[in-house]
Amino acid sequence: MHSFTTSFLFEMTSLYEHYGSTPGSDGVAFVISSTNKFLNDSLLPGPYLGLFNMSNRSSASRNILAIELGTIMNPKLNDIDDNHVAININSLISVNYHTAGFYTPDGGFQSVRLNMEQVFQLWVDYDGKAQQLNVTLGFPGSPKPKYPLLSNTLNLSSLLPSELFVGFSASTSTLSTRHFILGWSFKTNGEASQLNYSAFVEGYFNFIDLACYQAAGNTKESDWEMNCGPPSFTYKDLVSATGGFKDKMLLGKGGFGRVYKGFLPASKQNVAIKRISPESKQGTKEFASEVTILGHVRHRSLVRLLGYCRHKHELLLVYDYMPNGSLDKYLHGQDKPALGWSQRFCIIKSVASGLFYLHEEWEHVVIHRDIKSSNVLLDDAMNGRLGDFGLARLHDHGVDAHTTRIAGTFGYIAPELARLGKATKAADVFAFGVFMREVTCGRRPVEVNACGEPQVLADHVINAWQDGSIMDSRDPRLEDCVAQEVEMVLKLGLLCSHPSPKVRPGTRLVMRYLENVATLPDFPLNFFNADPANDEVYDQFVASVAAATISLSGGR
Structure with a gap:
């Protein structure tokens, strides 16, 4: 032979x-x-x-x-x-x-x-x-x-x-x-x-999008399963779990469709079931992205996808149930109690940990592309978990992403993303910087002021800093807070959302700052302007932080 x-x-x-x-x-x-x-x-x-x-x-x-x-x-x-x-x-x-x-x-x-x-x-x-x-x-x-x-x-x-x-x-x-x-x-x-695994993953997105598009027509159920993988749940299971998708089981709704609470008798587990309607803004590509990425990543700070189901023209996703809902309801809603600083700081660190895993620790780089408070869900212990991977894209470490379509939510989109449409880790860090300020200030990224004019949250923080105290920009409901932590988070939020992507720290360094392993440099206020000279200044700060970290760890 x-x-x-x-x-x-x-x-x-x-x-x-x-x-x-x-x-x-x-x-x-x-x-x-x-x-x-x-x-x-x-x-x-x-x-x-x-x-x-x-x-x-x-x-x-x-x-x-x-x-x-x-x-x-x-x-x-x-x-x-x-x-x-x-x-x-x-x-x-x-x-x-x-x-x-x-x-x-x-x-x-x-x-x-x-x-x-x-x-x-x-x-x-x-x-x-x-x-x-x-x-x-x-x-x-x-x-x-x-x-x-x-x-x-x-x-x-x-x-x-x-x-x-x-x-x-x-x-x-x-x-x-x-x-x-x-x-x-x-x-x-x-x-x-x-075998080029990176090419396979990139090609798989294109293939699965085409396959799912075809499946949305008159193709057989078996064709969908062949192209998109077998479903984890039957439609009958999910109808039974939600009592026939009754309104009393409804958790929320949006442009994608509706989310219901369900109970699976086999596992004795509460779940959240996203029911994506045919008219949904979340198309088959977003659905396929969520199944492909969230179905594989595993981290305590990420919402777990348990499986999916397709029925006629409907697409359904099944997640771990988060009993306390989304974070934005606690920051901006009137019917939820205000969160204390320790809770908010814990949530910020939790989301940072999940983002660090996506950018650096998993076998591929995952760019989330839609980090915001409404996509952070709270479990029974009020721990924050990042969810909704419909816009996410992945690529190999050391390889640039190829996405050229603008995606995200107004107020969280990095300036270079708006110009070029290129998804990068730095664009995710920008959105996370906005998220940190939103959690600390209790204000939306863009709001209308008393004069009826739009005000960007970054300007609100910088104005308070110019007036003598950046602490004045925090949520007034934060009475008992650690001033040093609040000030650090606000300044780190500005740094993460710096106009220049080269200046923004990576998620590894962000985690060091949040865990107090590294000290955030004392940047002057004008450092946060869009000045190319700031790139060199920041590089010097990063080098000094790296040297300090090496000396603290004994050179290992």
Whole structure:
């Protein structure tokens, strides 16, 4: 048999992960077979993956090599655990197996969970001359691990004919699990083409937008599921959860549609269900963006998306229920109690933490593009969580975003975004700066003053500073507050919303200021003008802060 190399990106997700437990499915297998005749009654689903029958043997006319990704431990098949990679030949009793993971350059082993909504990359390499089969697991965008997870000497020429069939087989059993093959490359007698995960993600947005647009017409439900992934909930489930979408379950409404409170008996969980109407301002691209991004990121300061559903021309998103609603109701509403400073400061730090995760900590850069108080929801402990990722876009670290359409909310949009339409981390930081001032001052980003003229919140803060006390711009309802913290947040808000994007700090430095790890420099008031000379001044301040941070950490 010829040599070959193949690589593919895959993801295995379990609905139960949202409920605190992670039972797996029977798994996925990369398959090389002497035939493509698998559709007959003797082949079984479940632990047999649609490849074998109860005898656990292939027929004499069908030889199979399967690289198994298993997430259930089946003692009858001698599985080592419920999270393994295995090599199978004509049987699901493996000839070689290992707990899922990869070897580090120093020879150490790093285990991973296959079904934790994480994209992985698997390499399968066969050297026909040496009769050596290697299987390696890793992450897309990272170098292929030096040492394979599995390595076997196998004479595949005696097993498989010169003409063969290559593909995938999987089984979810009865559990709510989804399997995705996100990219695949295969080549005989040479290196398979590298998989560009960044290009895949960018292309996926374009593809899913087109697919969802088509699905909004007269295409079948199965077409939508094929293009956009299987839904996590049935429409019947969500109708039952909301009592038929009764008005008493209504939490709010807007240009996108309505949000209802629901209860899922299976998980004994309250949820929020966004029901997007056909006339909604939130189109299929925004819907797809939210499913794709928010369905994968996991952080305590981000609202969790539990799943979605499509019914006729309706699109429905299911989230964790936030019992205290959105932050803007507490800042600007008349029927909510005023928040104290400790609560507000905690919310600011929480949202900053979530934004830092999106910009720096997740495997890709996520640009939110619509940070504002109405998109910050409060849980039962009044912790702030950033939500509504309908406008969000993602790209690889170290790569510029390609978005050229202006998006966001008036008052929060950075000046360079209004001119160029380019989504950047700096534009998100600008909006976060507006958000910090809004929370501290209890005023909207743009309001009408006593003379009937619009007043920008930044001007209100700067005017108070010019008049001798920036503290005078704070919300008058903030009686017992820590003056040093309030002043720092107001000045940091101005810095984050500086007219020059080069001057704005990154989210890592913002977190240092908020956590009092670094001290905010004492900028003069005129520093906040749109003067290019301020770029150099700020660079000097950043350099001094970095040097101080290094010295404090012992040079590590």
